[in-house]
Amino acid sequence: MSRFEPRRFLLGLAAPVLALLVAVLVTSLILVITGDPVADVWSQMLKAPKPGQATDMINNAVVLYFSAIAVAIGFRMNLFNIGVDGQYRVAAFAAAAVGGQALLPGPLNIVLILLVAMATGALWAGIAAWLKVTRGVSEVISTIMLNSIATGVVAWLLAKVAAEQSAGSNDIGTKRLPDSSHLDGFVLLAGTQKKVYGLIVLAVVVGFLYWFVINRTRFGYDLRATGRSESAAVASGVNVKRMVLSSMLLSGAVAGMVGLPLLLGENYNYGTDFQAGLGFSGIAIALIGRNNAIGIALGALLWSYLDKQAVTLPIATDVDDSIVKIIQGVMVLAVVIAYEVVRRLGKRIEQQQVTRELAAQDRQPVAEGASA
Amino acid sequence: MTAGLEIGTRVVQDAPRSRRIPTKYLLASGVAGLVLLSLLRIVTGANDIDSGGIISAALIGAVPIGLAGLGGLWSERAGVVNIGLEGMMILGTWGAAWAGIKWGPWMGLVGGIVAGLVGAAIHALATIGFGVDHIVSGVALNVIAPGATSYLASRTFTGLQGGGPTQSPPLKQLPRFSVPGIEDPLTDLERKQWFLLSDVAGILRGLLTNLSVVTIIAILLVVATWWILWRTPFGLRLRSCGESPVAAETLGVNVYLYKVYGVLASGALAGLAGAFLAQVAANAYREGQTGGRGYIGLAAMIFGNWRPGGLAGGSLLFGYTDAARLRNAGSNIHALILLAAVLLVVIGLWQLLRRRRVVQGVIALVVGVGALLMYLLTDQVSSELAATTPYVVTLLVMALASQRLRMPAADGKIYRRGEGQ
Secondary structure, eight states: OOOOOOHHHHHHHHHHHHHHHHHHHHHHHHHHTTTTOHHHHHHHHHHHOHHHHHHHHHHHHHHHHHHHHHHHHHHHHOOOOOOOHHHHHHHHHHHHHHHHHHHOHHHHHHHHHHHHHHHHHHHHHHHHHHHHHOOOHHHHHHHHHHHHHHHHHHHHHHHHHHSSOOOOOOOOOOOOGGGGOOOOOBBSSTOOOOOOTTTTHHHHHHHHHHHHHHHSHHHHHHHHHHHHOHHHHHHTTTTTHHHHHHHHHHHHHHHHHHHHIIIIIIIISSSSSSSSHHHHHHHHHHTTTTTTTTHHHHHHHHHHHHHHHHHTTHHHHOOTTTTHHHHHHHHHHHHHHHHHHHHHHHHHHHHHHHHHHHHHHHHHOOOOOOOO | OOOEEEETTEEOOOOOOOOOOHHHHHHHHHHHHHEEEEEEHHHHOOTTTTOHHHHHHHHHHHHHHHHHHHHHHHHTTTTOOOOTTHHHHHHHHHHHHHHHHHHHHHHHHHHHHHHHHHHHHHHHHIIIISSSOHHHHHHEEEEEEEHHHHHHHHHHHTTTTTOTTTTTOOOOOOOOEEEETTTHHHHHHHHTTTOOOOOHHHHHHHSSSSSSSHHHHHHHHHHHHHHHHSSHHHHHHHHHHHHHHHHHHHHTTTTHHHHHHHHHHHHHHHOOOOOOOIIISSSOTTTOOSTTHHHHHHHHHHHHOOHHHHHHHHHHHHHHHHHHHHHTTTHOOOOOOOHHHHHHHHHHHHHHHHHHHHHHHHHHHHHHHHHHHHHHHHOOOOOHHTTHHHHHHHHHHEEEEEEEEOTTTTTTOOOOOTOOO
């Protein structure tokens, strides 16, 4: 950032606010049409969460943050990693299976779990990257297919694990992590016993590294250049195939972390009840946060706030909680449209400004020799 | 204007290289495939791999995939990538069930189409109106559609007899047709399990009896799409928007309008695909019914090289693998592994001996022998892994075919009027 420009800042802020308003408006309209109590729904949704609920929201946001960062790494170079969903499930399963063996003592086991998760996530994403680089298969289709394949493979592996399990245990899952490998986190908010995931620290580190690598390194520059204009990047000596491969592997490695807060801080094993579908929310949050480390954090918090507030909706107002999916979906669409409109508006204002300045220059006699 | 090298007075032209495969090769490979399938059936004893039942199930599986693929074709030929097909299809399942309950099965089809159109209108507004990235808009649509659908379903189906928040009451059936007088003789012939004859009987029985009216509509739509897009001025203009919108603009084509036509047609077809799933394949709306078929439809379209004929072939392939896993997955998929092994070994040898491509040949041979070992060492495929067959096949087919494909030149590019160079 060279200098602070109030207009750009305001325009940047205008888009998400506008989108949120549109989402509220459209959702209210749908509620009115279907005859549901609009006021009740909103008062329930906007009720201040209790400290326990707020902790839940933060925890959920931590998980979503990893997912969105993974997606954003691809987005920055116009690569659509729709496969975060499959990558994190395969990675979490592998990490849980290895971690459950307790091969290393205490904290070392946690490091092992982290490495296994990252490697597995990268490997699963690597299939799509390899297909794109060598065979020209669009990553959009291949990652979607790999999501479904991941579902089958994990289910198959779980069934194998279950076959080894002692009969009589109800929950099918991998072996429980040893107690020394649990990361229970800490109490962040007063007034509740609930703990925030310890891996929130990792999320902050990943967020910082994401910002640093993308904005402050040669690799990040090449990555952004490839995203902006592939032909320009090639002309300046970027090996696009290698960039595709490395950014996809990186994206997969971060995707591998998505399941870890749950694994280390809540479930302690990978079972049939492991949370699914986090990858798709990640895509939406990356879009809302404009691939920006801070923006994604805010987006993840907002998303998680909506998710958790909706849980009580059916009890309090008799409205199905899937209304929140509509709010979220409309918000995403409105956000991308608003960003596009704002971008074009900014461009037009800039053009007009340059035109004005040029006109002003023309009126002044130019000094000799000061040709452009 | 003649392109070509002029030597003296004679114009030397390249021999016209057609991408089309001559009909006699197609016929020959069809017959060869049939013989192979028949041999496979006899060797493995998996009698279901070409029975009338599985062919009929494959057709039912292929129709929604094919309709979604046709939707993708309309949209992408106009230059708009439509990953939102899945969402439009989901909207279609609800629309069909709701309208079907209210006004009867035929209006159900209309309801599905209208619901798909609503999704398409959103996609068109975002991509064509506002110039949002096509994939971003499609992804957003795929977030909204399941949410909106499950909300609407919980509003409309709860409290109805046999319905609930995630499921509609059973729907009334649309008519089905059979070619008269062939069902019984074909079934008899199929039961005899003769080499080749029984196989032909099974396939014919699957294709000609007990067809849903929507299946027939779908087949007609494939032909109609080909005719409209490749044989009418309208189609030429629409395709020109997908190939070179700036050139189309200079010729006076209203590019925005044609892109909107393409996307709307796409939504209508995806909605019809959803209606088929709810009304014909399942007999009720169920949450999560589409199961990613919109995406597979896109894959089928790419597999078919953005052409209706290839697309229909691709969807039959995917429909077949889907049917093979749903019916008696263990033995069917197990038998198909043998087929894949044999094909891979043949391809490997051909690459190695005739085309002198060592790497490709060895890879194909190794994978082929691996598959053969897998076939010999196991006698069943677990149902969980069998469930991944359509997706694995999609990936494999894309990996093998995608380099020979050509998508519309301006597909997925954002077009703004008057901004062409």
